[in-house]
Amino acid sequence: MPALIAAEAVPEFLTDVCVLLAVAAAAAYACHRLGLVPIVGFLLAGVLIGPNALGLVRNQSVVEAAAELGVLLLLFTIGIEFSLEKLARIKRLILVGGGLQVGFVTAAVTALLVAFGADWRAGVFSGFLAALSSTAIVTKLLGDRAQTRGREGQAALGVLILQDLAVVLMVLLVPVLAGRGGSALEVAWALGKAGLIIALVLVCARRVLPPVLEAVARTCSPDLFLLTVIAICIGTAWLVGMAGVSIALGAFLAGLVVSESPHGEHAFAEILPLQLLFSATFFVSIGLLLDVRAMVQNLPLVLLAAVAVVVLKVLATTLALRLAGEPLAVAGAAALLVAQVGEFSFVLERSGRSVGLSPLGMGEAGSQAFIAATVILMALTPLLASLGARLGRRLASAERARLEAEAPWASANLPEELRDHVVVAGYGRAARALVRVLRGSQIPFAIVTLSPDGAREAEREGLPVLRGDYAKRHILEKLGLERAKLLVVPDDEQQVAQRVVAVARAMAPATRIVARAATREEAASLEKAGADRAISAELEAIVGLFDDVLRSYEIAPEQILGHEATLRREGYELFAPSRALSLPCELTGDCFKTRTLRVRAGMPIAGRTIAESGLAQRGIRVRRIGAGGERSDDPPGEMRLAIDSEVTFAATPEAFLEGADLFRTSARDATAAPGEIASRAMTAEWIDTTRPIVFAPRPDAECSHLDLVHEVKPATKGCAECLASGSRWVHLRVCLACGHVGCCDSSPGRHASAHYRSTGHPVMRSLEPGEAWGWCHADGIAL
Helix, strand or coil: CHHHHHHHHCCHHHHHHHHHHHHHHHHHHHHHHHCCCHHHHHHHHHHHHCCCCCCCCCCHHHHHHHHHHHHHHHHHHHHHHCCHHHHHHCHHHHHHHHHHHHHHHHHHHHHHHHHCCCCHHHHHHHHHHHHCCCHHHHHHHHHHCCCCCCHHHHHHHHHHHHHHHHHHHHHHHHHHHCCCCCCHHHHHHHHHHHHHHHHHHHHHHHHCHHHHHHHHHCCCCHHHHHHHHHHHHHHHHHHHHHCCCCHHHHHHHHHHHHHCCCCHHHHHHHHHHHHHHHHHHHHHHHHHCCCHHHHHHCHHHHHHHHHHHHHHHHHHHHHHHHHCCCCHHHHHHHHHHCCCCCCHHHHHHHHHHHCCCCHHHCHHHHHHHHHHHHHHHHHHHHHHHHHHHHHHHHHHHHHHHHHHHHCCCCCCCCCCCCCCCEEEECCCHHHHHHHHHHHHCCCCEEEEECCHHHHHHHHHCCCCEEECCCCCHHHHHHCCHHHCCEEEECCCCHHHHHHHHHHHHHHCCCCEEEEEECCHHHHHHHHHHCCCEEEEHHHHHHHHHHHHHHHHCCCCHHHHHHHHHHHHHHHHHHHCCCCCCCCCCCCCHHHHHEEEEECCCCCCCCCCECCCCCCHHHCCEEEEEEECCEEEECCCCCCECCCCCEEEEECCHHHHHHCHHHHCCCHHHHHCCHHHHHHHHHCCCCCCCCCCECCCCCCCCCCCCHHHCCCECCCCCCCHHHHHHCCCCCCEEEECCCCCEEECCCCCCCHHHHHHHHHCCCEEEECCCCCCCEEECCCCEEC
């Protein structure tokens, strides 16, 4: 009896969930050990435990529900990493590249099937299925490889976003293809309703949700914030789904909504663990659909379908992206990345099955072949992505060679004799920044680039530039490399940079070569090829972080420089887990009681003087203010805490905790216009505009204008002109003739003096807290 009670106490779905998670974890571990992408392991795990293999999962509806949630969270996190501004930048890729890709694939599949005797309706339906790619898998791969912001990643995402939008139209057209209703008017109404709901969501992104997230964030409750973020994700997906739009697109839009607020990164960090859990469930659930016996029985058809889909999609996507303006290398790499069939094709296939349509027009056999081919292509996506990356590099190299052959060697801006100069190889983003520095410092330099656009830009600015492939010996000779003091390779592909370094080292053994690398492995490879120094972004980031940590603990500057030199000398040995490193620091008791923070717009202390900031009341003292390259130690109470200044505060940890609200910014301030922020930050709240100012001059004051002085009320809570223009002031003065409030002569505007010159009102009084002295502009004396 106890055993029976125990068995009944375990819900059936819990067994399925335990099996699924255990197998998913084992698959992820195995893939990690084998160096494979976890997605492949999840798909194979789903096949293994599915109803058509071991049958360990019985309640598949629970798994499918978790999988759909995983897709929503995955697309939500991708949306957070984007923004409306970023989408606007790739609108051509979305509208032209994505639109043409869907159209080309659908047309090609239809034509192919009709040629083999299939009905055109089945052909169009099969084209719809083939046109869609897996948003979940591609975005996961791009995220894992940090390629989301790369050019190939942006092209792939542009195509995927349009595909998700096209699902709306496809779902509406499936009944029409089957001859079961759906007039043109009904389709147009459904599309209009979908567009309206999307527009509504985007309006909410700007107006409604930022203050909601701000209010929740101010509670400082991680649990409440996470619940709110999930509610936004699921709620937006549901709302969009009610309008007939893909719920995955709704989740993506929800991510865009959150990305428009200052709390986007916070939301991303909170929801990421859940997204990883449920997206793993999604990939396992795809594997559950595969019937291994049916695949084996129809293996020739499955393989033929898989090959045909890859070939047609690669050709169609490459052509579409080329027409959208992308180079062949980018288009080819992105095409292989989206060459699989997507998860929403399963949804579309079920919709077609309900109205009598099937893939290839072959009924159940076509459905099984479609599922098998889809799972195979999904599992092969990491391999196709790697193949696309290699193909892209080869095409890029071929394009470089073609441009180099067509490019003229000389440029009108290149001096005839170059000596002791810097050769800048390439003209990318980092090179442009370096050239600006070199130009401003009067250091002689010459640029070499294969990019026609980059060369034309440099020529328009009058810079010395040579067009050509700087990995070629005769181009480097034209640049006088042997007479150069330095060769700098600021930004380029690893293989190209390594080739340039190797050729240059053989040509000019006495010329220093400095190159930039993304990782320590790339830096080590460049130094092995002949670079005197390869600057690794990873290593410099560690040095920069350590520098800030040491400065925060008030370590002596000479000690900081010594430790930084040690880190750079140790170089890549720092990354060895077994490496022991001794960097002793002399820590004093006071260093634990300071915090150095940047004053940001919207902080309650921003723009106020130290005396009026409220810091002293919380037990916090200002030790140092740094702004504009100047530094003030133990500043006086009348000194202002200007926006963007770095301020060192001294207090106990308890005092910092109690005074945390003085350093917190609001979403309203973070999104306000600069003038509006300045005006709010600089409002002198201590000024009471309802009470008259009483002025008592010194008894010995010899001023001939005291008869003009009378009781006045301050007209504004701050300098009137500064508040109107969004400018900032240092100290405030009030006119004792009319109540005008202006800023002192130490302020940029000097509006108090300007008021005297324009009105002739000579006497004013200080409005700073604790000050009651006056001044006569006409006599130039203190009162």
